Amino acid sequence: MTNQSVTTGGSRRPQARPSEILAAALELFAEKGFSATRMDDVAARAGLSKAGVYLYFKDKTALLKALVNELAGANIAVARGIVEAHQGPVSPLVATILAFLATQVRHTRFPELIKIVIAESRAHPDVGQLYLDTVINQGLPLFEGLIRRGIASGEFRAVDPALAARLMIGPMLLAIIWKTVFEPIGAEALDIEAYAAQHADIFLRGIRS
Amino acid sequence: MTNQSVTTGGSRRPQARPSEILAAALELFAEKGFSATRMDDVAARAGLSKAGVYLYFKDKTALLKALVNELAGANIAVARGIVEAHQGPVSPLVATILAFLATQVRHTRFPELIKIVIAESRAHPDVGQLYLDTVINQGLPLFEGLIRRGIASGEFRAVDPALAARLMIGPMLLAIIWKTVFEPIGAEALDIEAYAAQHADIFLRGIRS
DNA sequence: GTTGTTACTGACTGGTTAGTCATAATGGCA
DNA sequence: TGCCATTATGACTAACCAGTCAGTAACAAC
Structure with missing residues (x-):
């Protein structure tokens, strides 16, 4: 949950982001299916904004x-x-x-x-x-x-x-x-x-x- | 294909419609999947308008x-x-x-x-x-x-x-x-x-x- | 503190489409 | 011929959401 990465505190955790986003996505896909999962949901569960997700994943x-x-x-x-x-x-x-x-x-x-x-x-x-x-x-x-x-x-x-x-x-x-x-x-x-x-x-x- | 039902010719074939619509839907669902099939497509292939489909099927x-x-x-x-x-x-x-x-x-x-x-x-x-x-x-x-x-x-x-x-x-x-x-x-x-x-x-x- | 860079966001756009509705054509029938 | 119930449609709306972008905050370096 908390920052374990190279950068210091706050909300900037570029190293940890991808796996956090994937974990959120996996949970939501499993719960609701792929189409029914909105990128906003994934972002929210991963703790950032939708646009933030697109910094790490193209699609x-x-x-x-x-x-x-x-x-x-x-x-x-x-x-x-x-x-x-x-x-x-x-x-x-x-x-x-x-x-x-x-x-x-x-x-x-x-x-x-x-x-x-x-x-x-x-x-x-x-x-x-x-x-x-x-x-x-x-x-x-x-x-x-x-x-x-x-x-x-x-x-x-x-x-x-x-x-x-x-x-x-x-x-x-x-x-x-x-x-x-x-x-x-x-x-x-x-x-x-x-x-x-x-x-x-x-x-x-x-x-x- | 042609009218075999009680009513005479033209485009009014209420008896034949449901099975025609279902045949069209089955083809399209099999080809493109359910979500990717638009009701307009089903209607077009069945030979009527989208609103017409809704006379026979609720959803x-x-x-x-x-x-x-x-x-x-x-x-x-x-x-x-x-x-x-x-x-x-x-x-x-x-x-x-x-x-x-x-x-x-x-x-x-x-x-x-x-x-x-x-x-x-x-x-x-x-x-x-x-x-x-x-x-x-x-x-x-x-x-x-x-x-x-x-x-x-x-x-x-x-x-x-x-x-x-x-x-x-x-x-x-x-x-x-x-x-x-x-x-x-x-x-x-x-x-x-x-x-x-x-x-x-x-x-x-x-x-x- | 100023500057440059990286991480991040709110608000927006554009495309998509299920379902509706007012209106029109059709044909049986008196 | 004209009436009415049935069958049909074009045009519309309301909602949804992936992906974008201009701008902002945080941090590092000096």
């Missing part, structure tokens, strides 16, 4: 792009770390990855961000493109490689790795939509960890040799 | 609601028919349902409609609510019952039916998002029928006893 869209880069990119990096550090049979790794995704879905703003990208990608194709490059085209090959490893080691039967990778994350997308779209309008909550665990169980039984 | 939202009722309701009715007509082991029925959903995803506007509901449900909660009532709360129990039947007959092991029903349709949601969000911005096309077939294969192996 409303630039806020969304920065958030996609920050959040999604971080998640993918973690997933990649988990995958690359792992030795031995891949089945438990699949379960671990799905459990990791479940906690991300439950405890972070990641689901809301994905929902917003989905909702806005027609109006802002560059945001969709960024998500495609940053998340999809990073994540899918990662999971695809995982399936390939399992097939190569004889753990899995010879399924199509590209399709299997999508089948692995498809249910997590449903969880994301469920949480961000249907729970807010009165659908009963989904136990995401249990759901991911059952998914891992069924999926692994389904592809093992 | 822009009313168009969307009518479309959800029409398309989604019809699909659910067909799925229910397939399920209830089926006798014998449920495994092939699961495969049939998934193949049916795949053709719907490939050949109808259903995916676009779902995407729009997802995108707009925060701004128009009543649309989300309608979808929840018309599709989710009709479809999920249907699939859940299917899983129960399989468990009761000894075909499937004792998985949680509520979770399994969601796991059954989760991958189809991914296919929908893939087609409506990522393919338009350059992602390679997904072979939905093959994807659904592999899903049926893996899923059924995963839950059989």
Whole structure:
């Protein structure tokens, strides 16, 4: 909240501004959606004026792009770390990855961000493109490689790795939509960890040799 | 296209209007999204003036609601028919349902409609609510019952039916998002029928006893 | 204190569009 | 032919909000 940056007190905090603005934007986008969030709101929550926001971000869209880069990119990096550090049979790794995704879905703003990208990608194709490059085209090959490893080691039967990778994350997308779209309008909550665990169980039984 | 209704020729066709307007709205919503579609556009494509549209529909939202009722309701009715007509082991029925959903995803506007509901449900909660009532709360129990039947007959092991029903349709949601969000911005096309077939294969192996 | 620079703001503009309303055309019917 | 209910429209308004800009405040350096 208070100034931790290089410059001294008062209201001049150029170093801290961008992350403060992004934090405000993320909260508001998650609460109200992208279109319904006014730049005045973002500015107010970040503690400056609307014109001030434009000193740090070119566009409303630039806020969304920065958030996609920050959040999604971080998640993918973690997933990649988990995958690359792992030795031995891949089945438990699949379960671990799905459990990791479940906690991300439950405890972070990641689901809301994905929902917003989905909702806005027609109006802002560059945001969709960024998500495609940053998340999809990073994540899918990662999971695809995982399936390939399992097939190569004889753990899995010879399924199509590209399709299997999508089948692995498809249910997590449903969880994301469920949480961000249907729970807010009165659908009963989904136990995401249990759901991911059952998914891992069924999926692994389904592809093992 | 031409007048099939009770009144004679000219431009007065009150019987045919609503479906003409809905057809125009569906096309435009699918092409440009809900928010980006102007009521003037809908009116123009339906062949009347904007004010004319308001003689038949209260709201822009009313168009969307009518479309959800029409398309989604019809699909659910067909799925229910397939399920209830089926006798014998449920495994092939699961495969049939998934193949049916795949053709719907490939050949109808259903995916676009779902995407729009997802995108707009925060701004128009009543649309989300309608979808929840018309599709989710009709479809999920249907699939859940299917899983129960399989468990009761000894075909499937004792998985949680509520979770399994969601796991059954989760991958189809991914296919929908893939087609409506990522393919338009350059992602390679997904072979939905093959994807659904592999899903049926893996899923059924995963839950059989 | 004066000057230069950086950070910041209030007030404004321009474009957009859902929804309305007074008015007009249409066609069945007496 | 003229009447009336129904069907239709052009023109308008009221609200909304992203993005701009001329000007102001704060600070650093000397």
